[in-house]
Amino acid sequence: MTNVPTIKLNNGVEMPQLGFGVFQVPDLAECEAAVLAALKAGYRLLDTATAYRNEEAVGRAIQKSGVPRDEIFVTSKLWVSDFTYDRAKKGIDASLQRLGLDYLDLYLLHQPYGDTMGAWRALEEAYQAGKIRAIGVSNFYADQLKNLELTMNVKPVVNQIEVNPWYQQPTEVAFNQSDDVRVEAWAPFAEGQHGVFTDPAITAIAQAHGKTTGQVILRWLLQRGITVIPKSVHRERMVENMDVFDFELSPAEMQAMAALDRQESQFFDHRDPVTIEQIFGSSLKQLKE
Ligand SMILES: NC(=O)c1ccc[n+]([C@@H]2O[C@H](COP(=O)([O-])OP(=O)(O)OC[C@H]3O[C@@H](n4cnc5c(N)ncnc54)[C@H](OP(=O)(O)O)[C@@H]3O)[C@@H](O)[C@H]2O)c1
Numbered sequence: 001m002t003n004v005p006t007i008k009l010n011n012g013v014e015m016p017q018l019g020f021g022v023f024q025v026p027d028l029a030e031c032e033a034a035v036l037a038a039l040k041a042g043y044r045l046l047d048t049a050t051a052y053r054n055e056e057a058v059g060r061a062i063q064k065s066g067v068p069r070d071e072i073f074v075t076s077k078l079w080v081s082d083f084t085y086d087r088a089k090k091g092i093d094a095s096l097q098r099l100g101l102d103y104l105d106l107y108l109l110h111q112p113y114g115d116t117m118g119a120w121r122a123l124e125e126a127y128q129a130g131k132i133r134a135i136g137v138s139n140f141y142a143d144q145l146k147n148l149e150l151t152m153n154v155k156p157v158v159n160q161i162e163v164n165p166w167y168q169q170p171t172e173v174a175f176n177q178s179d180d181v182r183v184e185a186w187a188p189f190a191e192g193q194h195g196v197f198t199d200p201a202i203t204a205i206a207q208a209h210g211k212t213t214g215q216v217i218l219r220w221l222l223q224r225g226i227t228v229i230p231k232s233v234h235r236e237r238m239v240e241n242m243d244v245f246d247f248e249l250s251p252a253e254m255q256a257m258a259a260l261d262r263q264e265s266q267f268f269d270h271r272d273p274v275t276i277e278q279i280f281g282s283s284l285k286q287l288k289e
Contacts, residue, residue: 001042004018005017010157015073015105016043016073016227019044020035020229022034028054032057032064034232035065039061041242045073046062046074050094062099079110083116085118106134108135109140110138116137123135136159149179159182160185161184162265163185163188167190168260188229202217209249215243215244
């Protein structure tokens with residue numbers, strides 16, 4: 001079984017460099033089976049969210065796995081419909097309850113919209129009370145991150161953002177890293193879009209190392225100092241995606257990967273007003289209740 005190295009976050013907590021994501025696994029039985037298989041394969045970081053509606057399944061798999069709780073790094077996220085101080089306090093407890101846990105290892109603000117400061121204050125209090133070992137953000141651009149840091153007391157440890165061969169975000173990654181905020185890549189495979197698994201340049205590198213294209217992509221991200229959370233419901237792919245710690249891309253190969261950047265999100269531009277309306281607009285009614 002692959003042993004995944006850990007990194008130290010800016011608050012001293014150790015986090016595995018590679019984990020397992022469960023976005024778009026809404027069927028709870030399928031999610032539970034996938035997480036159980038992932039834990040069996042050796043994954044020790046799990047990434048779920050209130051918005052994925054599968055925290056219960058993740059919690060059940062943790063319980064059934066027999067893996068000691070303190071060996072698993074559990075991440076979840078607060079959705080924008082809970083971005084007020086009062087709602088966030090309840091949202092944190094609701095995540096804990098659905099997961100069946102008495103603490104979370106990492107809890108993130110899922111999006112940079114609405115009353116992020118109020119929600120962050122609730123996360124800070126839960127952190128200080130020992131309910132959450134580390135707190136962070138997701139989809140925050142550098143200016144939004146800096147604004148939060150300057151306004152609030154506890155600095156985020158992680159910023160989970162889209163990073164994959166088509167959208168490499170070198171400037172954002174460099175800013176987070178220079179600010180001692182760990183970058184965690186979501187959609188490291190761009191969810192397979194634009195033939196990422198059959199791209200000729202990535203295939204050539206894979207062949208040179210006797211690895212798969214998926215393994216090359218994860219290795220490239222790890223060598224950029226980025227944590228990865230690939231998702232798969234297939235056991236053999238879970239094993240494959242972990243087996244990335246026994247080879248290294250050369251500087252020329254890293255450059256060939258860098259040349260693939262299309263400099264455009266494969267999903268949403270978080271700064272586009274239409275995207276903001278789509279993600280945040282439907283929560284406004286709830287927030288006013
Ligand atoms: N913070 C955010 O806003 C945000 C947004 C999106 C995602 N995330 C997190 O990031 C995690 C990963 O992102 P993602 O799930 O969107 O996409 P992803 O990991 O880039 O891609 C997952 C897709 O790739 C396939 N796949 C996985 N390993 C493969 C392999 N070795 N060979 C071929 N195909 C493979 C999977 O298929 P099968 O499952 O059928 O194997 C699935 O269709 C999520 O699960 C979630 O935890 C966070």
